[in-house]
Structure formats: C-alpha cells, structure tokens
Amino acid sequence: MKRRTLLKWAALAAAAAATPTLAPAARNRPSLRYLRPPGHWSEEEFLERCIRCGQCGQICPNRCINYFGLENGAASLDTPYIIPREKGCILCMKCGEVCPTGAIPKIRRTAEDIIDGVRMGKARVDTRLCLSYQGKTCGVCYRACPLQDVAIRVGMLEQPQVLDACVGCGLCERSCIQMPQAIRIIPYRG
C-alpha cells in the first residue's frame, strides 16, 4: 500500500514536472496562414478563451469556419479557423452572438462596430502579381470588399490600395482572379 501511494505521488510529480516542457510543445506553429473568426484577440488570448464547443461553425451561414485537427499543435485542437482563399468571412457576426466565452466577442453588425471591433488581419497587395498593377484593369478585390472605400480604395486602372480600416475578412483574397492570389490577408496574431 505504501509503495502504491509512493508511485501515485511519483506519477503526480512527473506530470507536474512535465507540464512546463509540454506547454511549448502544445503551442501552435506560425507557418500556417489562417484567420480566427471575427474578433480582436491575440492568438494567446483567443486560445485561453475558446472552449472548443464548435457553435461558431454551427451557425456560420457561409460555412467558412473550419476546425483544426492536430496539424496546428495540440493547443489549437478543435479550435475554429478560416482559410480566406477557400472561403472568406461575410461578417454576419452571428458567431459572436453564439460564442459562450467571448473568444469571439459580440459585435453589432454595423460598419462602425465592425471596423472598431474586428481585427482578423489585414490585406496586403502584391503589386508584382496584381493584374491592375500589370496594366490589366481588374478591381475584383475592391468589388468583393464589404467595406468599400473604407478598407480598400482603387486608383488608376483599378489599382487597389488597402487602408487602415481593413478588418481582414478575406473576401478579397477569396475573389482574386490571379493565380496565385495577388492580395492576401496577413493574420493578426497580437
């Protein structure tokens, strides 16, 4: 019996000793380019809030929210993500309504609130790839943007310029007709 209790405490001590080394292993890898659902937390803050209930994906009418397996580390297991090239966020703000923990904050569906509250990332134009910058008038990203003239502006030959108000929904990257896409969302990681 005594040996049993000793073993038990040894196992507990081993688990306690292993936690600091396991923690960095559980951290996610930054090489994947994905967005979190529309909110404003840094990656750390998001992970400590998300309880992985999956309700954001169950309410997303656009089916853009997907869930991680183990490919992004154990800490992100079953947490939601959006790959903007596959499907952008339409900023319907339903996921924030349904989120029980505030990992996706409640934000009203108005342009002001979205510009203030949503920070998924920021679009960046690669002028070497962009058709408009190559003299072929395009402007698709500008037409796809839900915050036209606030988040993105077009100049001569429909050449896009991303402005500071861009929330990173990814609709421009989704719609870009160039292959590979000339406009990409740089995710906000905090």
Place this chain on the structure above:
Amino acid sequence: MTESTGTARPFFLWKHLNKLRWLVLATVFSMLVALPFLYLYQTYVAAHAYDLLAPSEKRLYDVMETLTSPFVSDPAEDLDAIKGNTWSGNFFGYKISDPLAVLGQMAASLSFNGTLLLTALIPVLATLLFGRFYCGWICPATFLYELNSNLAVLLRRIGLHTGNHRLDRRIKYLVLGVGLLLSMASGAVLVASIYPPAIVGRELFYGIALGGFGAGTAFFVGTLLFDLLVARRGFCRYLCPGGALYSLLGRFRPVRIRRIVEQCNDCAKCNVVCEFGLDPMRDDFGQECNNCTACIAVCPTDAMTFTLSFHDLPDQGPGHLGKRWQREHARPRQEEAA
C-alpha cells in the same frame, strides 16, 4: 416474509425511470445527430441556390424543408434558436455550458469569467441536487458507452473474453487535476480534448456537416476499446475528468437511492447491473452514483427506492429476505414458538 408487510414499497413509477432515462439519452443523442443536418439545410437556404445543389443535397433540403416548415417561417434565421452540444449550447437564447468547460476555461485564462459561469449555473445546481445525474441521463457518450456494454455482453455470450478489471476509481480525480494543470500551463482548454461528451458532440458535427471526423474520433474509439477490453465502462469509472467533477459536486446530493433492507434478498442483481461498479447491495453508493435507476429497475423484490438524505446509510447488513439473514434470525423465533 411476514415482516415485510409493514415497510413502505417504493413509488411504482421509479421502476420505470430507467426506460425514461434511455429515452432521454436517445433524444439527446439524436438531437446531436439532427443539428448538423439542420445546419446544412440552413446554409443551403442562406445560399439561395437550390438549383446548384447536388442531388443528395437536394434530397436533404427537401426532407428538412418538410420537417421544419410547420415550425419556422425563415429557416436560415429561426433555426439558429438551437445550436451547440452538451459541452456548451444555445437553447432559445439561453446558454448552457458544462461546468468542466467553465472550470477549464478559467484554468486556461487564470481569470474569472462571470458570464460564462452563469451559463453553468443550472447544471451545477442540478448536480448539487441530483449528484452525477449528467453521466447517466444526458451525456451523449453514455448512450454509446452503454450500447458498448451491451455489445460486451453479446461478445461474452459467443465466448469472446472482454476485460473486466477493477482499477482505482480515484484515478479520475487525478485526471481532472492534471487536465486542469495542463490547461493552466498551456493556456488552452485542453480538458475539452479528453472529455467524451464534448468529443461526441463535436465529432458528430464534423462527420456530418464538415465532411470528415477529426482527431477526437480516434480518441473516442480508443475509449470504446478500453471499455471493451480492459474494464466495463472503464473510462467513465476511472478516467473521465467530467465525471470526477460531477462526483465532487454531487457528493452531498440530497436525492439518493437507498436499499430497503427488509425487502432485499441479496440476489446481487443491482451490483451486476450497476454500470459504475458500485455496491448497492451493501449500501455503498457514494459520491459516484449517478442516479441512473438501473438498480431500481432490475430489483426483483422492490428493495431499491429514492430517498432524501445527505448521506448514504451505513451497511445495513444482509437483506431480510435473503438466506443469510433468515439463517441468523429465524432460529431464535422457532425456539420461541416451540
């Protein structure tokens, strides 16, 4: 036999609660299966593109439209009323979360989250009152685990060996502690990944709506095999962190099952049927009884009943209808009669 006339018989409906429990379990599980289909239907409606759907999707659309059209006028909005799973869900505007989700989230963020805590209020109060009832009455994993137990019985009947080892029941409290510690250290709610009901809810959605099961399914199949090969209901009995939390919360539950010693005949059917490996025949329910009422349903002499008490009775000894008690007590009376 003659002495038992004076004792109270249990309320007659309690024998049938076990059937109600299966009904509740099946309802919860089938809702978790139905919700992803409803979600798919909602997205088809929201897309306004019936003509572009594949034939199978069109069939799903038609079936769901027929089923839901009496209740909702705008499916894309109105069907949002029920979302989520037993880990955390939205039910007509009320948010309900598992207490373990709340605890895990607070451990991960090391901060107090009042709004989230409120969502666990109803489950916590119900657990304080009824003990670990969630494990027997609601948990969608229990539905599959009990079917798995029945499968083990079938396998045994055709001569295959299934494991029935007894481990230390306190391991699950260690799992709960280590899970919360790991959540704290990693800053992510890792307990969600080792908790079967959360996994079942999520994976059903992944499998049906997102087109593929995830890593959690592998874990869950592992627990099914563990139950089959190592210990009956082994995960719930020995490893489940949520079960540990519910057991602790329900330690002083007022609603308990009690044995009526005057009507017990020591047949031990209750001990055999008890999914959690407790000892109802010797009054040992403890904090881990989930009030599943299987022992009440199986008792041939109506010796199990509900009672309002904060503690179990101490061992009442052999049942008065059993051979052992009658051997010990019958003789002096015969001598008196003689």
